[in-house]
Amino acid sequence: MFIDRLIRQIQEKKSNVVVGLDPRLEMIPKFIREKHYGLYGKNLRAAAEALWEFNREIIESVYDIVPAVKPQIAFYEQYGLEGLEAYQRTCNLAKEKGLLVIGDIKRGDIGTTSKAYADAHLGMVQVEDEKLEAFSVDAVTVNPYLGDDCLKEFIGDIQTYQKGMFVLVKTSNPTSGQLQDLESGGMKIYEIVAQMVNRWSKETLGEYGYASVGAVVAATYPEQARTLRMLMPASYFLVPGYGAQGGTAKDILDCFDEKGLGAIINSSRDILYAYRKNPKEYGEEDFGKAARAETSRMREEINDALDENGKKYW
Amino acid sequence: MFIDRLIRQIQEKKSNVVVGLDPRLEMIPKFIREKHYGLYGKNLRAAAEALWEFNREIIESVYDIVPAVKPQIAFYEQYGLEGLEAYQRTCNLAKEKGLLVIGDIKRGDIGTTSKAYADAHLGMVQVEDEKLEAFSVDAVTVNPYLGDDCLKEFIGDIQTYQKGMFVLVKTSNPTSGQLQDLESGGMKIYEIVAQMVNRWSKETLGEYGYASVGAVVAATYPEQARTLRMLMPASYFLVPGYGAQGGTAKDILDCFDEKGLGAIINSSRDILYAYRKNPKEYGEEDFGKAARAETSRMREEINDALDENGKKYW
Numbered sequence: 001m002f003i004d005r006l007i008r009q010i011q012e013k014k015s016n017v018v019v020g021l022d023p024r025l026e027m028i029p030k031f032i033r034e035k036h037y038g039l040y041g042k043n044l045r046a047a048a049e050a051l052w053e054f055n056r057e058i059i060e061s062v063y064d065i066v067p068a069v070k071p072q073i074a075f076y077e078q079y080g081l082e083g084l085e086a087y088q089r090t091c092n093l094a095k096e097k098g099l100l101v102i103g104d105i106k107r108g109d110i111g112t113t114s115k116a117y118a119d120a121h122l123g124m125v126q127v128e129d130e131k132l133e134a135f136s137v138d139a140v141t142v143n144p145y146l147g148d149d150c151l152k153e154f155i156g157d158i159q160t161y162q163k164g165m166f167v168l169v170k171t172s173n174p175t176s177g178q179l180q181d182l183e184s185g186g187m188k189i190y191e192i193v194a195q196m197v198n199r200w201s202k203e204t205l206g207e208y209g210y211a212s213v214g215a216v217v218a219a220t221y222p223e224q225a226r227t228l229r230m231l232m233p234a235s236y237f238l239v240p241g242y243g244a245q246g247g248t249a250k251d252i253l254d255c256f257d258e259k260g261l262g263a264i265i266n267s268s269r270d271i272l273y274a275y276r277k278n279p280k281e282y283g284e285e286d287f288g289k290a291a292r293a294e295t296s297r298m299r300e301e302i303n304d305a306l307d308e309n310g311k312k313y314w
Numbered sequence: 315m316f317i318d319r320l321i322r323q324i325q326e327k328k329s330n331v332v333v334g335l336d337p338r339l340e341m342i343p344k345f346i347r348e349k350h351y352g353l354y355g356k357n358l359r360a361a362a363e364a365l366w367e368f369n370r371e372i373i374e375s376v377y378d379i380v381p382a383v384k385p386q387i388a389f390y391e392q393y394g395l396e397g398l399e400a401y402q403r404t405c406n407l408a409k410e411k412g413l414l415v416i417g418d419i420k421r422g423d424i425g426t427t428s429k430a431y432a433d434a435h436l437g438m439v440q441v442e443d444e445k446l447e448a449f450s451v452d453a454v455t456v457n458p459y460l461g462d463d464c465l466k467e468f469i470g471d472i473q474t475y476q477k478g479m480f481v482l483v484k485t486s487n488p489t490s491g492q493l494q495d496l497e498s499g500g501m502k503i504y505e506i507v508a509q510m511v512n513r514w515s516k517e518t519l520g521e522y523g524y525a526s527v528g529a530v531v532a533a534t535y536p537e538q539a540r541t542l543r544m545l546m547p548a549s550y551f552l553v554p555g556y557g558a559q560g561g562t563a564k565d566i567l568d569c570f571d572e573k574g575l576g577a578i579i580n581s582s583r584d585i586l587y588a589y590r591k592n593p594k595e596y597g598e599e600d601f602g603k604a605a606r607a608e609t610s611r612m613r614e615e616i617n618d619a620l621d622e623n624g625k626k627y628w
Contacts, residue, residue, distance in 0.1 A: 022427075025441065033442075042444045074423060074430035078439045080448035081395055081402065088395065108457065109388060109420050110487035110554075113336075116388035125392045127339065128347075130356045134394035143422065145459045145482060147489030168459060173424035175461030182498040182506065189493065189503070196492070 002139055002164030003214075003236060004206040006100055007261065009067030014314050015299045016256075016306075018102065018238070019062050019291075020268030021071040021090060023051045027273050029284035048082035051075075054287075055090045058272060059097055061288035062295045068100040068138075070238070070266055084135075091137050101137040102238065106168065108143035114153035122165075123157035139164035141216055141238070144193050148200075155200055155213070164204075164212035167197045169228060172218035172241030190224070194231040201234040208261065210236055217255060219247025219265065225254040229262065237263040243270035243298070249305035260306050260313035271295050316453055316478030317528075317550060318520040320414055321575065323381030328628050329613045330570075330620075332416065332552070333376050333605075334582030335385040335404060337365045341587050343598035362396035365389075368601075369404045372586060373411055375602035376609045382414040382452075384552070384580055398449075405451050415451040416552065420482065422457035428467035436479075437471035453478035455530055455552070458507050462514075469514055469527070478518075478526035481511045483542060486532035486555030504538070508545040515548040522575065524550055531569060533561025533579065539568040543576065551577040557584035557612070563619035574620050574627035585609050 010016060025033065025047050033050050040046035059069065071094075076087035091101045107117040121140045124131040142154055142165050154165050170180055170190040180190040187195075194215065201211035214236035217228050228237070237255045241247040242265050255263035275282040275290035282290040306312050324330060339347065339361050347364050354360035373383065385408075390401035405415045421431040435454045438445040456468055456479050468479050484494055484504040494504040508529065515525035528550035531542050542551070551569045555561040556579050569577035589596040589604035596604040620626050 037442070042441045044439075044441070044446055044448065047439075047441045072423075072427055072430075074421070074427045074434065078430040078434040078448055080434070080446075081399055083448070084398060085395055106421070106423050106457075107388070109386075110485060113386055113388045116386075116392040120388065120392040120394070125358075125361075127356045127358070127361045128351070132358055132394075134358065134392055134397070143420075143457050143459055145457055145493060146485050146487055147492030147494075149487045149489040171424060171460050173460055173463045175463040178461030178510070179459060179503065179506065180461075182496075182503065184496040184498045184503075189496065189498075192493065192496065 063097040103137040222251035260311035377411040417451040432471040536565035574625035
């Protein structure tokens, strides 16, 4: 079951940190970019190969201190088929390294179409009597705007293939409140979505009392985490917005339960481009080392904050 | 401007019908499937080639009687990179044939990520000083759950590249009401989304008074179309749910304005698999002919209903 594998990874690595693999071409060390422009020209192939080389080093640098990585598919999709091939290779390498891979795809559609997305990213697709994998990762993010029809199809593949999902409940962007914070019948929309998530979570409970149906809950709105923790007692939170987007270790404490389980905290930019923040200490070629140092620092920062609040799990 | 190109196509072809290119492998004529299994084996490549051969014939059969096609990307994504290559080829052929292509991608994310999706599907992506196309189509569908941050990024590319989008306002699936119909401050959520769409539409007005920012409004809930038509006077409606999902010609009348503009009606299954409905008249190899006949029938059905209600535009 996805959630049990995740919790075991967290425990083993003493880490609640997820590295967001959102590579931006212009932020990748120049020597990598130049190498691939030299080989392929300035085209989609070169961009994709640069992304892949960058990711490879990042994964090699952090795989033993984080339970999971979260590639954001949009950053690959923008480079077309070549970019999506880099996404696929990235996911495969991370899996080989024992990491769980959370595909940040934010898909969601009507029933039969959601089934196609679920098969594409979690399950397998049928070609006559053959069952084949397309982009198979361990868990995905899902958009709830179409309601249970949509979520149900992902649940099907979660149960069949022992996978997971994180439903967008409260996102980290400035205008997330525009729809998500509206009140209806005394509840916020994001709380109503939380109730939907909670209902589905009951069908995928694992041995630690958590479910393979989790929720995206932003670190940028800490006051909401407390309510959401209560509304979704069995759902793991995937928490974006730490670091670059403004969330701090204090802000994310309420995403965890009393024992110190319940949340994984994503950071992308601060980790991937750590080498640029400290050019005296790190040259471009040290980007992996810098990423590891920042991941490590963030891991300790979160663990210390949990410890101080009596929430250290291990 | 996208919307002007769309309206000119509608006028020229006297047609409000959009063919949804949602190919399901198991529904594709056996002779096509067998051919590609023979060539490639039962794998993703064979599936993708079968989709592409099927689509090619459909496009050749209907391109002169519809203004646009709407490929649903999930049905390609499930066959991995090979499937997405078939999506790309399908979009390119449709464009060559003078059709507008609406990529049904239902993407949506935080700002910078939405920018990557917009560049992937509407605009161009930058590789140093080169600007390159990834999946470039004429318009896309967008999910509004993350609010204006997300929509804004698509608007940027719509303005720069003369493209369009249709924001999910009210979807056609049974549980669409779960969030979309909730009331907040006396308005339904889908009406609040409609107001957001209306605000953005004003920044992309074309010469017919319509905007390149449209809305997805399901045919399965006709009573809501009237309200939405008023809330979004400048937005074209992309109407799913006709035919197989239950919507009839009467149901979609209120999506149109008094002059007979304002909506395009999508049908997928009824058109693509028309050959299966009438096996006495059509053999498997006649699937293109059957698709054309059904498209034609639907075009007349809608035109007649509009005519009877004094809404025929041409």
